[in-house]
Amino acid sequence: MCGIVGITSNKPVSVSIINSLRKLEYRGYDSAGIATLSNGFINEVKSEGRVEKLEKNIDTKNMIGSVGIGHVRWATHGVPNKINAHPHSSESVSVVHNGIIENSTNLKKNLVSIGHKFKSQTDTEVIVHLITELLKKNDLKESILKMLNQLEGSFALAIIFKDHPDLIVGARRGSPLAVGYGPNENYLGSDSYALKSMTNKISYLDDGDFCIVKKNHVEFFDNNGIKLNKKVLKLSSNEENYGKGDYKHYMAKEIDEQPITIKNCIKEYIDNINNDINIYNFPWKINDISSVTLIGCGTAYHSCLMAKYWIEELSSLDVNIDIASEFRYRKNRFKKDNLYIFVSQSGETADTYAALDICNKNKMKTASIVNVIESSIARDSNFVLPIHCGPEVGVASTKAFIGQMLVLYILILKISYLRKEIDKNLYIKKIKALKELPELVEKTLLTESKIQSISGTFTEAKGSMFLGRGFSYSIALEGALKLKELSYVHAEGYPAGEMKHGPLALIEDGIPVVVLAPRDEYYKKTISNMQEVIARGAKVLLITNKSKEEIFSENIWEKIEVENTSNDLFPFLITIPIQKLAYYAALKKGYDIDKPRNLAKSVTVE
Numbered sequence: 001m002c003g004i005v006g007i008t009s010n011k012p013v014s015v016s017i018i019n020s021l022r023k024l025e026y027r028g029y030d031s032a033g034i035a036t037l038s039n040g041f042i043n044e045v046k047s048e049g050r051v052e053k054l055e056k057n058i059d060t061k062n063m064i065g066s067v068g069i070g071h072v073r074w075a076t077h078g079v080p081n082k083i084n085a086h087p088h089s090s091e092s093v094s095v096v097h098n099g100i101i102e103n104s105t106n107l108k109k110n111l112v113s114i115g116h117k118f119k120s121q122t123d124t125e126v127i128v129h130l131i132t133e134l135l136k137k138n139d140l141k142e143s144i145l146k147m148l149n150q151l152e153g154s155f156a157l158a159i160i161f162k163d164h165p166d167l168i169v170g171a172r173r174g175s176p177l178a179v180g181y182g183p184n185e186n187y188l189g190s191d192s193y194a195l196k197s198m199t200n201k202i203s204y205l206d207d208g209d210f211c212i213v214k215k216n217h218v219e220f221f222d223n224n225g226i227k228l229n230k231k232v233l234k235l236s237s238n239e240e241n242y243g244k245g246d247y248k249h250y251m252a253k254e255i256d257e258q259p260i261t262i263k264n265c266i267k268e269y270i271d272n273i274n275n276d277i278n279i280y281n282f283p284w285k286i287n288d289i290s291s292v293t294l295i296g297c298g299t300a301y302h303s304c305l306m307a308k309y310w311i312e313e314l315s316s317l318d319v320n321i322d323i324a325s326e327f328r329y330r331k332n333r334f335k336k337d338n339l340y341i342f343v344s345q346s347g348e349t350a351d352t353y354a355a356l357d358i359c360n361k362n363k364m365k366t367a368s369i370v371n372v373i374e375s376s377i378a379r380d381s382n383f384v385l386p387i388h389c390g391p392e393v394g395v396a397s398t399k400a401f402i403g404q405m406l407v408l409y410i411l412i413l414k415i416s417y418l419r420k421e422i423d424k425n426l427y428i429k430k431i432k433a434l435k436e437l438p439e440l441v442e443k444t445l446l447t448e449s450k451i452q453s454i455s456g457t458f459t460e461a462k463g464s465m466f467l468g469r470g471f472s473y474s475i476a477l478e479g480a481l482k483l484k485e486l487s488y489v490h491a492e493g494y495p496a497g498e499m500k501h502g503p504l505a506l507i508e509d510g511i512p513v514v515v516l517a518p519r520d521e522y523y524k525k526t527i528s529n530m531q532e533v534i535a536r537g538a539k540v541l542l543i544t545n546k547s548k549e550e551i552f553s554e555n556i557w558e559k560i561e562v563e564n565t566s567n568d569l570f571p572f573l574i575t576i577p578i579q580k581l582a583y584y585a586a587l588k589k590g591y592d593i594d595k596p597r598n599l600a601k602s603v604t605v606e
């Protein structure tokens with residue numbers, strides 16, 4: 001989704017801006033642009049498509065400005081083309097914007113009535129005209145304050161000014177924005193990834209704040225223009241390794257990394273010697289929690305659904321799950337003894353953040369499970385459990401899904417043990433089983449060649465289905481989501497037992513159906529449902545576990561057998577083939593696997 005970079009320095013900044021925009025490519029975008037100030041002029045270059053294309057259009061020898069802003073845009077208002085790409089500029093200001101200005105139509109009407117001419121279809125352009133107008137009668141700070149007061153919606157902004165050639169103004173409401181500090185230069189970025197290659201010292205703007213960034217000095221203000229002091233935070237590492245290594249795509253690398261990321265996560269939470277789980281600084285007494293609500297979007301929501309089954313299996317806690325975009329607008333009944341858990345890889349998903357904010361405003365107990373520990377969701381929840389899986393660049397979430405499930409499982413195990421709902425023997429047995437997971441996942445990755453050879457059937461079909469029950473149900477949903485987001489073929493995840501209530505009508509000769517049926521307590525029932533779809537012509541790919549026991553069903557098209565583990569850990573293993581299936585299906589079609597069309601890594605608009 002949209003990303004912002006700003007740099008004010010004593011040397012030309014265009015090359016560094018382009019490099020930072022590259023770091024933001026993972027977010028998903030459809031156009032890019034840059035503007036710098038040189039010799040009293042705003043020099044703007046934009047292009048549709050990738051940063052690579054933008055770079056080709058820039059004459060860096062002549063774009064010598066030492067103050068500049070850059071942007072990657074994910075279209076909301078107006079088609080993705082060069083005109084709608086950011087920055088948007090007048091003769092005196094240039095603006096980049098993440099978010100949505102909800103009252104742009106009214107603002108535009110007023111501005112047009114006093115003679116302003118608009119070039120693009122974007123909501124952002126009103127900011128350019130508004131600030132240009134305000135600067136005619138007010139000084140810089142007053143103009144900013146007056147402009148911010150008129151804007152409705154959510155935004156992060158970076159603005160440069162012809163008449164103030166030494167500074168960038170940043171402002172935040174809803175969408176995140178950070179300031180970075182470097183030697184003789186300072187930066188603005190929509191997230192810490194954008195800044196990590198230049199600095200590890202950053203401050204975050206809070207909602208309503210704005211800032212004036214000069215090369216040796218940064219000032220922060222609240223929404224009344226009162227000066228603020230901001231903490232300078234140190235990022236965990238100066239430059240993380242985002243390379244693809246020998247892989248063609250980040251997604252392939254991230255799937256194959258899972259044995260290591262699971263191992264790393266287990267190392268963080270499990271005391272190997274005592275076979276115990278360490279969750280430090282949990283801020284509440286265990287008996288003060290009698291129910292749990294888990295909230296997320298997309299893949300993160302699927303990990304919440306998985307957690308519901310584990311909570312019900314291991315404890316007597318009441319549990320609800322919710323899609324963040326629904327939760328935030330519903331009339332919720334808030335309960336003091338409820339723990340609200342927010343699950344998000346990026347920690348910046350607008351809907352999940354809004355749901356967290358509502359819970360915080362109602363003084364609820366909030367915890368988050370995130371990958372990016374500097375993110376807004378991590379910073380604003382009472383308690384954070386990181387998933388420790390390293391940067392996930394591919395838009396399709398893979399290792400973060402496994403990481404989210406893993407941390408949720410670990411948390412549930414610990415809580416159930418503290419609540420005395422599982423005894424010490426079972427607790428230790430489950431911890432020991434968990435420690436075997438990296439090796440089992442490693443072995444399951446070896447099913448790859450089979451998946452590769454059958455993936456074509458899924459891309460040629462007009463659609464497919466993924467079925468599962470119990471622990472396998474959320475993996476069925478995840479399998480369908482992965483396949484459709486990468487291969488652009490319709491796929492539906494369904495509880496196997498629900499097929500006869502409607503979707504069975506979709507089954508016809510040759511339609512591929514993935515049946516997830518490890519030999520757990522749901523196995524026999526799922527196999528019966530499998531027979532029902534086979535009888536109607538479906539080509540079934542059965543994903544089960546290795547066993548000497550025969551499968552009582554004829555005409556199974558293909559079978560993949562994962563390793564053996566305890567019933568509640570099968571979800572980790574059966575996830576591997578469905579991830580690989582989506583990857584190879586997209587590869588067959590030649591699509592942009594790491595950046596599927598219309599999607600973004602970090603969904604910062606609602």
Ligand code: M6R
Nearest residue numbers: 298299300344345346349396397
């Ligand atoms: O960063 P988050 O985990 O909050 O993102 C939530 C969803 O946008 C994300 O999981 C999305 O569904 C993925 N593209 C799925 O692969």
